Amino acid sequence: MNGTPQDTGPALDAALTRAAQAGDVSALALLLERHRPGMRAVAVSLLGPGPDVEDVMQDAALAALRRIVDVRDPDAVGPWLRMVVRNGCRTLLRTARRVEPVAQVPLPPDLGTPEQVLHDHALRDWVWEAVETLTPTLRLPVVLRYFSTGITSYQQIAGACAIPVGTVRSRLNQARSALARALTATAAGAHSDxxxxxxxxxxxxxxxxxxxxxxxxxxxxxxxxxxxxxxxxxxxxxxxxxxxxxxxxxxxxxxxxxxxxxxxxxxxxxxxxxxxxxxxxxxxxxxxxxxxxxxxxxxxxxxxxxxxxxxxxxxxxxxxx
Structure with a gap:
């Protein structure tokens, strides 16, 4: 049946995804809002109810912000977002099972030179501009959590910042809220450097x-x-x-x-x-x-x-x- 919401859903997803890939923050926000129930259902099914679900959901939103340009099939952005949540849950579960965190700095995947990888997966300029608005206390955990490759778990960040793991969680929660506001405020600017x-x-x-x-x-x-x-x-x-x-x-x-x-x-x-x-x-x-x-x-x-x-x-x- 033509014109039903089910028919227009994939088309709307595709349009919002392309807009988000072009730097439209409001389009990404709408995408996340449309798929939030499904993303949350994945998190609850793997983690059970609790604060870890909120952490994973917030991490997934920032991961989507960083990697929306990687989506090759805009019609399938919903499954892609649920996959981001699923991967975040599995990472959290693996970390929780470790007696002692492994903080080895990994080799980059065989995807070409670092410059080529950077070119293919570069963060949008305004993301860094928003990060710069955070206080130094909040900025460091955010950069390590989302922009490093070998200091991303709560335990590793706690070691690098010389603070308790609980403080890492608290600062990241504060930083996510501040970052969301800053992203909206800086999205219209040109930050090409x-x-x-x-x-x-x-x-x-x-x-x-x-x-x-x-x-x-x-x-x-x-x-x-x-x-x-x-x-x-x-x-x-x-x-x-x-x-x-x-x-x-x-x-x-x-x-x-x-x-x-x-x-x-x-x-x-x-x-x-x-x-x-x-x-x-x-x-x-x-x-x-x-x-x-x-x-x-x-x-x-x-x-x-x-x-x-x-x-x-x-x-x-x-x-x-």
Whole structure:
């Protein structure tokens, strides 16, 4: 029967999806509202009723915002949104079952160079613009949760930020609400520098490591880092520029090298996720990866917080037969 809501549903979904892919925030909001009951039903069926459902629903909304451009069949956006929720639930369930979180920085999938992956899956410029409106306290958990690749679980974020897991959950809830308002406020603006900034940060990460290999890390620190730069780990200040230089020299003298895996670059916060390569004769010398979490002020890095990935547990668990 022509003209029924069931007939017009897929067509409306397709129109809203194409509009959202073109940057229309209101179209994405309508899509999420249309499919919210089905998305929630998936979450409740996998998690049961409770606060985790709300977390997954909010994560799914932000995931849709980031990845709506990836939808190849606009008519099937409903199943795609339910799949996003299902994947979020499974991730949450896997994390909850772990006795000790695995924070290994993963290799990117074999989809081409990092620049090609970035080009294919770049966040819309106004998303980063909205993130920049958050307070620093809320901004860091959001960037790690949604824009990093190896520091995304509540436990990992808690370790990187040196705060309890419950505080991570609370700050992310606050940030999602603030981000939703900021996205609406910034959607109409043109913010075309995000892709350029991220590409430049990829190059800077490579150039920094290459300079360190040549013994020129001191020049990089002098040119790009604040004179009063702070080096932190676990939320504690360990020292300044001297310790930053000494740490790099110590790694290189031990035969440890770094390779960039992922970059997230805003105006005020930059995250470089690195693979750590141990020397061939000592493969367990260092953790598998490290994230450089850097705040930016007046064009210079003023705080560098290092978060090392933990080595995955090998062998039987304690108490196993």
């Amino acid at each position: 995000t892709l350029r900034r991220t590409q430049a940060s990829w190059q800077e990460a490579r150039d920094t490591l290459a300079a360190a290999e040549r013994g020129e890390f001191g020049r990089v620190v002098k040119d790009r880092y604040s004179r009063d730069v702070s080096l932190l780990a676990g939320g504690r200040r360990l020292g300044g520029a001297e310790l930053l230089l000494a740490g790099m020299d110590l790694d290189l003298s031990a035969g440890v090298h770094q390779r960039p895996l992922h970059v997230a670059a805003g105006r005020s916060l930059v995250v470089w996720e690195m693979e750590l390569l141990s020397p061939p004769d000592d493969p367990d010398h260092c953790p598998p990866g490290v994230a450089w979490i850097m705040t930016v002020a007046a064009g210079r890095f003023e705080r560098v917080s290092l978060h090392h990935a933990t080595r995955p547990r090998t062998g039987p668990l304690p108490g196993a037969a």
